[in-house]
Amino acid sequence: MLGWVKAGLVLSLVMVKVAGAMETNSCTQLMGNLALSRDPQALNEWARIQKEKAAHFLWRNLNPPGTTPGTVVASLSRANPDYWYHWVRDAAISNEPVLTFYLSSQNPAHKADSYRRLMDLAWLSMFQQSSNAIGGLGEPKFHVDGTPYRGPWGRPQNDSQALRATLFTRFAQGLLNEGKDAAVREMLYNSSTTSLIKRDLEDTARVWKEKCFDLWEEINGQHFFTLMVQRKALKDGASLARRLGDHGAADYYEQQVREMEGWIKDHWNPEKGYIDATRWRVDGIDHKHSGLDSAVILAAIKAGDGDHFFGVTDERVLATAHRLRQSFQQIYAINNRGQFGTLIGRYPEDRYDGYGTSGNPPGNPWPLLTVTFAELHYKLANEIRNREEFTITGVSLPFFQTIFPGDSRIHAGKVIRRGDELHAYVQARLRHEGDSYFLRAKYHANGDFSQHEQINRETGFMQGAETLTWNYSAELTALFERER
Numbered sequence: 001m002l003g004w005v006k007a008g009l010v011l012s013l014v015m016v017k018v019a020g021a022m023e024t025n026s027c028t029q030l031m032g033n034l035a036l037s038r039d040p041q042a043l044n045e046w047a048r049i050q051k052e053k054a055a056h057f058l059w060r061n062l063n064p065p066g067t068t069p070g071t072v073v074a075s076l077s078r079a080n081p082d083y084w085y086h087w088v089r090d091a092a093i094s095n096e097p098v099l100t101f102y103l104s105s106q107n108p109a110h111k112a113d114s115y116r117r118l119m120d121l122a123w124l125s126m127f128q129q130s131s132n133a134i135g136g137l138g139e140p141k142f143h144v145d146g147t148p149y150r151g152p153w154g155r156p157q158n159d160s161q162a163l164r165a166t167l168f169t170r171f172a173q174g175l176l177n178e179g180k181d182a183a184v185r186e187m188l189y190n191s192s193t194t195s196l197i198k199r200d201l202e203d204t205a206r207v208w209k210e211k212c213f214d215l216w217e218e219i220n221g222q223h224f225f226t227l228m229v230q231r232k233a234l235k236d237g238a239s240l241a242r243r244l245g246d247h248g249a250a251d252y253y254e255q256q257v258r259e260m261e262g263w264i265k266d267h268w269n270p271e272k273g274y275i276d277a278t279r280w281r282v283d284g285i286d287h288k289h290s291g292l293d294s295a296v297i298l299a300a301i302k303a304g305d306g307d308h309f310f311g312v313t314d315e316r317v318l319a320t321a322h323r324l325r326q327s328f329q330q331i332y333a334i335n336n337r338g339q340f341g342t343l344i345g346r347y348p349e350d351r352y353d354g355y356g357t358s359g360n361p362p363g364n365p366w367p368l369l370t371v372t373f374a375e376l377h378y379k380l381a382n383e384i385r386n387r388e389e390f391t392i393t394g395v396s397l398p399f400f401q402t403i404f405p406g407d408s409r410i411h412a413g414k415v416i417r418r419g420d421e422l423h424a425y426v427q428a429r430l431r432h433e434g435d436s437y438f439l440r441a442k443y444h445a446n447g448d449f450s451q452h453e454q455i456n457r458e459t460g461f462m463q464g465a466e467t468l469t470w471n472y473s474a475e476l477t478a479l480f481e482r483e484r
């Protein structure tokens with residue numbers, strides 16, 4: 001891995017040189033030119049470099065000096081804001097690309113390094129599971145020595161244990177495919193309810209009907225994102241349980257999945273024309289009136305895939321994406337000052353400016369959510385490619401009209417069939433659209449390509465937690481999708 005990180009460093013030096021050599025033609029301008037030129041080769045080369053950079057920054061935040069093995073700090077920032085903690089959600093999401101590297105790498109040293117990282121996280125997670133945290137297995141936040149944070153906080157956040165279970169279930173399936181059954185039974189899953197994955201699955205099956213805090217740690221209620229990732233955890237968990245002969249558990253998890261689906265569907269609000277992020281709020285901030293939230297798109301990408309339950313081709317998801325884009329295009333002044341892409345934030349009423357909630361201006365666009373929108377477009381292009389046909393509906397039409405303005409071939413009821421001229425054209429346009437979000441997010445990055453949590457909505461400068469770990473895993477998963 002060291003060699004790899006070094007390769008990243010060398011690459012960054014090369015990039016700085018390139019940027020230096022182009023004094024009049026700054027790096028950010030380069031991105032603008034790329035976005036507008038749409039030269040596929042230049043874009044692919046650019047994407048390759050982004051991947052190296054993102055891996056470099058991600059790895060730097062895994063178990064940095066002074067932390068217990070397995071720890072993923074949310075950011076290197078220790079004050080204003082203090083993100084020097086291990087969030088279960090951030091850790092699970094950030095280890096997704098580590099797992100992808102493990103499963104796909106041909107290089108034995110990289111593979112061994114990723115394996116060790118994942119096993120370290122498994123050990124740490126077991127320690128955390130038995131730590132008597134206030135939020136139980138839904139405890140969101142731990143100190144970097146593995147002990148639970150005991151200060152006041154929005155807890156529990158029950159997406160945490162579900163995301164952890166999903167990560168390790170995918171890891172276990174990969175290990176079983178490699179014949180490493182013993183490691184799986186010893187470290188990840190066996191029929192004992194104290195094994196790592198099963199403990200989280202049992203808890204998820206028990207708590208999903210309970211209200212909890214959302215992924216933004218602000219509202220206590222019932223959340224689309226949380227239910228979606230809980231459903232995926234139980235669904236994938238059931239397959240793993242079955243593969244390992246634990247049929248009773250598999251039946252039980254599948255039963256919960258069926259029950260949850262009705263609850264999830266009720267988040268679609270036909271009057272509003274989008275998916276409501278939260279229902280039945282009981283506590284927490286009260287200024288989130290619209291219910292419009294990028295968490296819905298994150299949910300579609302992370303948990304709607306595979307079996308097409310609220311995935312990226314779902315008309316309701318696309319209608320929600322369209323409304324989000326429209327809203328952020330209006331409220332962020334910075335979005336009216338760029339020629340390409342749209343910067344995306346959490347939700348329109350957001351007041352968290354990266355340091356606190358009294359800031360002026362309030363909530364800002366986030367790189368990781370802008371990149372999530374890139375991934376949405378890449379994924380949609382890939383889904384359309386893999387299908388015999390895809391239908392544009394009245395509900396999804398506005399989403400497509402934004403991408404194909406004035407194109408009379410795009411209308412409600414339009415069926416795009418494999419082999420049609422439109423089939424390839426739509427995919428290519430969607431990829432360009434995805435690139436424009438990605439390039440736009442990076443346009444505002446620091447000179448070394450690192451990124452803070454937020455982008456100031458007026459000036460475009462970085463703000464909030466610097467070098468946020470989640471940024472880099474969001475970039476890597478989007479780039480993996482772009483390559484598919």
Ligand code: NOJ
Nearest residue numbers: 215216217218352356357
């Ligand atoms: C920190 C949380 O992590 C963030 O999501 C929230 O918006 C702010 N606190 C304000 O509550």
Ligand code: NOJ
Nearest residue numbers: 074087089090215216217
């Ligand atoms: C605030 C975000 O809202 C939350 O989702 C995240 O877990 C923490 N920051 C840590 O990155």
